[in-house]
Amino acid sequence: MRKIEKTGKSKKLTVYSLVTLVTIVLLQSCGSVPVTGRKQLLLVSDDEVISLSLKQYQEYMNTAKVIKGTKDAEMVARVGQRLASAVESYLSNNGYATEIQKYKWEFSLVQDQSVNAFAMPGGKVVINSGLIPVAGDEASLAVVVGHEIAHVVAKHANERLSQQIALQYGGAMAGNILGGAAASELGQTVFGLGAQVGVMLPYARKQEYEADRLGVIFMAMAGYDPRVSVPFWQRMAESAGGGNNFEFLSTHPTDANRIKQLQSVVPEALKFYTGSTTNQPNASSTNKTSTNTSKDWTF
Template identity: 50%
Template sequence: MLKYISLLFIVSAILFTSCGSVPVTGRKQMLLVSDQEVLTSSLKQYGEFIQSAPISTDKKNTELVNKVGRNIANAVEAYLKKNGLEKEVSQFSWEFNLVKSNEVNAFCMPGGKIVVYEGILAYTKDETGLAVIIGHEVAHAVAKHANERMSQQTAANYGSTALSAVLGGSSEITKTVASTAFGLGTQYGLLLPYSRKHELEADELGLIFMAMAGYDPRAAVGFWERMSEKSGSNTSEFSSTHPSDAKRIKEIKEALPNALKYYNGGVGTGTTNTKNTKDAKTSEKWKF
């Protein structure tokens, strides 16, 4: 029994070693990996991707992606600065690229590197719809979801190592069974649910960020309904890193009243309606 208590103590100590909080929502998060480590790794991968990716030659849509991205990034930076949180993005170097591909996707790399695939433009439809996507990806970056995911994996690795040490005197069969159970428990109890949580949090923050930039967040409902019609997926949430379309749309609708407090009624103005915003100090898929 003492062995298991020791294991619990070790893992718990790891989980509470380093904590941070997500801007605007205030959610506490575990950050065991430094921003510099994450950025160094991600920038290398991003550079390799951009060198090999077929960058879009569609000038109009490329300019639109950059316009929407800059509007949202500027609005978010202005908000963070106003609330004394500018250090959260001090190492960011925003970059928005449109890739020539029919894939319906977009992704974000730490440090503000965002890529949109041409295929998703059929579902965004217009500038405001594109703001839904880019706001979501900017949210992943600002909330440091990549850092958190890496930290979770680090904690899982530490936990597995600690488990092996604690079970040192057990039979090989016991070790194997215990390690397997721990691995499954970590995967389905920690890593995958957190990924779904990140997606929903990015949806919520994305609504707020697009609203800060003057884009109507209510457009998110129509976008995700179109995405849902495309996918027609019945994938179980238990083994998926993404929430179901129905849950996503439901939670977006629930988050809209708060997001609309940040909306100034303009379109792509890059300004922020701060009259009804919450104090960031008291509140806080990678791919689709």
Template identity: 40%
Template sequence: MHPILRFLLIACGFASLLAACETAPVSGRSQVMLVSENEEREMGLQAYREVLSKEPLSRDAQTNAMVEKVGRRIANAAEHPPQELWRAPRFRWEFKTVDKNEPNAFCLPGGKVVVYTGLLPITKTETGMAVVIAHEVAHALARHGAERMSDQMVASVGTAAAAVALSATVSGRSRTYLPAMMAAVGAGATVGYILPMSRAQESEADRIGLVLMAMAGYDPREAVALWERMRAASSGKRQAEWLSTHPADTTRIADIKRWLPEALQYYKPR
């Protein structure tokens, strides 16, 4: 390749990366996004359909109603944020409970939330469930799945090639990156591998989630008790995939306590 052409490709790559910069909600952290919101939502919908085709849905009406209720309250909070926190999402929310003894949950892009019944002994209460769902919705609000995929694209193909990838068709990239999208949001076990969030993203989802649940009328202080129960449940056992890349329990609980004053500003009990 001619040196000038190579230089132009690299320059275009850096320009594309700069144009793709976004800011995460609440934390204000800078992000690079090489996946558009439309692409992200399409992949989320495809992944959601794949999950539902493989996993047994709960037939427990009470559990389903509780997950739906909590999810709708969190979703309503996500759609009506104080202006300075985030841009209201354009999601078509759905909430499903999978009947599986596994402590797992995820929110696919576009607002498709899946909760496994294996979490119920740990969440215990409606507010405990709100901690989990708010954390997962926070991942979707902050577009962590798309960000993780973007990181992988840049790392694997380089800046210039990543810029070229921006012009790929939605349908073509959806087929190529669907497994990665599923893995990036925690549904990777259904396709055989995990593309974990970074610890920074997990901590960010904790912080955003506290604000979300507080806005939804759930006491964010319950998050401390929830993660203490999570720590007790995982003690001495093989760690669940959902928890494998999360911050250490002691660090997470300390961070949550530090962020509680921020979240409590938005808390109005119902």
């Protein structure tokens, strides 16, 4: 009887210790998203996530037809760098200066008629040529680029990978998990370039809404009128209803809830936009952008 009791206590202590260890790991692995402040689970280091995703990105770019030297390619690069500079200025002035060192921004336009775009950890953003005519102007393109940059800044890929680890391994030590074949398998699952939807597997609805919110704030920081975001997404939804191949919409929330959220976020974004007013712009003013891109946002 004594032997059995001792074994039982030992098992209870082992289970308790394991639960305690997992709890400590999870608590130490919590991060928060800039601007929104949402808490998130980050079990994997940024360097590991970038390394995993970079291999997928390079394989994709080796086969993609990159467009260079055209007006559209120059617009993609211009919008991307303008947004990146504004975001880095905000991060630098709000306690996230160390994050900037991890970004190696690249903004590429590739020949692909599907209306799509994606971003990878570390700052690799790809826009398909099919999205350009739908955007129609630089400010509307900034809506999409801002959305993709938001995924990078909010570490949504890291969060999704961490959630996969927690589900499959019960919160085991991430460093051990990512040491072998599991790393490649999880990388394929999370980043999945070329799989199912053509580029990246969809993020959770919560992350997509957060990227929408951050995206319009980021575009406002860069001097683009955030009010163009609502008509842009309405235009995208209407065009998609005509039977076009809109992969970008197929993996993102497209119902009335998205438009409703954007309408509620625009007033918040206007606080970051120089020269903004409380009145809704008319059709001609929504395509204009502010020339002020140098403001250092500090809050």
